[in-house]
Amino acid sequence: MSNLLTVNHLAVAFQQRTVVEDISLRIDAGETLALVGESGSGKSVTALSIMRLLPQPPVSYPQGEILFNGLNLLQANERTLRGLRGNQMAMIFQEPMVSLNPLHSVEKQLYEVLSLHRGMRREAARAEILSCLDRVGIRQAATRLQDFPHQLSGGERQRVMIAMALLTQPKLLIADEPTTALDVTVQAQILQLLRELQRELNMGMLFITHNLNIVRQLAHSVTVMRNGREVEHNRCAALFSQPQHAYTRELLAEEPDGRPAPLSDTLPLLQVKNLHVGFPVRRGLLKRTVAEKTAVQDLSFTLRRGESLGLVGESGSGKSTTGLALLRLIAARGEIWFDNQPLHQLSAKQLLPLREKIQVVFQDPNSSLNPRMTVQQIIAEGLAVHRPSLSAAEQEAKVIAVMEEVGLDAASRTRYPAEFSGGQRQRIAIARALILEPQLMVLDEPTSSLDRSVQKQILSLLRRLQQQHQLAYLFISHDLQVVRALCHQLIVLRQGEVVEQGECDALFDAPQQEYTRQLLASAQVESLI
Incomplete structure (x- = not known):
């Protein structure tokens, strides 16, 4: 192997404050080095x-x-x-909505890469784009070229980002959490694709992740970072079989565990009957509607107080669309009854008093928290809308109480989101939802961007809050280990249709449908490799 990248004793400082100190790396052509560590350890820097x-x-x-x-x-x-x-070095970023231009179509953004770096004309570029999109798992790629990023699911956006990086056939690929938003089946496809391309191109790869199961599958060697320093480096097999540093041993031991709390209330809180969501397909210069694309079809379930319902399936299966429909943020057909009130019949004005009872925590706190507002302002924003009679002092007291409840230092409430780690930002998002004392929380992949140790903390927090406040959770996730640790019920979706639903333990122990068995098998392989 020939040496491709060598980093010798590197230090990185922000305004004289050292954030990475004395880090050394080496990547040969055709080799994968994994960089692991908890959020804030200096991997992305x-x-x-x-x-x-x-x-x-x-x-x-x-x-x-x-x-x-x-x-x-x-x-x-x-x-x-x-x-x-772009030519010899390419990078896949963690959050595709930040990296993709929201004003340009998929084809335009990918063509720009081929035009700039490989000098290709549009027709030849289109064939290359379609081939690459197909390889990264975009179904019916030819029909998606004119889509904009907001029209793709989170997993599909990430696959477009991967395609963009691979189009130039780089010698070095830096992948910063590239599979975070992907379900286990697509994750396996992407890892296989990266391995194939690495062999074809003799490409070196720096793979940043908090998922140690991926490291076992992909990496030749591993560097573990903590607080900006390297604490251990070894060949992959040796590091997993005989970790030398105490922190490495802690990382290897962190897996989601536990079971959901027993139910004490049998009263239904949310009833959904025959939910159907479709999006118009527009074509032509005038963008006329020519068809409807079904995103969710005939979904029905009942959720009780204090209960958790897991919604799982591959990216593009309709999980997040279901959450948005229940929140009445997108149009849907069917019946949605919340606390015996028909949400599907209420106007926006009639819905407003119920908004405080149904709150949402999104996948990426970087996007959902306003970077120009302090934590105090972010958490208290809902109070200003729903509890306008509270004085400034009363609002501040509530903010302090809820920050302490979710495990945040209340003294940090004057700081901004960028000054917190990923796990802390997700706690801020949970505090913002919790301060209005909701009865139902829609949790859309709330732990997928977090490392395992922080995931475990957030799951423990969610279980504790559920017991204290009798909260009901609609938990959207592609991580089946996390789902089993939190959820009482489970619904498996595929391309908008219900494949299987029932009690969580029963579906994990004896799945009836082949697709459910495939999902569970993928998750088990991931946890064992």
């Missing part, structure tokens, strides 16, 4: 530094060197770096 994507100032590099094919990137000028980025 290290990756962005390799690509020289952090602005200077405020970022500086007090020591070290980054050698790519013998060239020290810390001494390279911007013109040289532009020639390397």
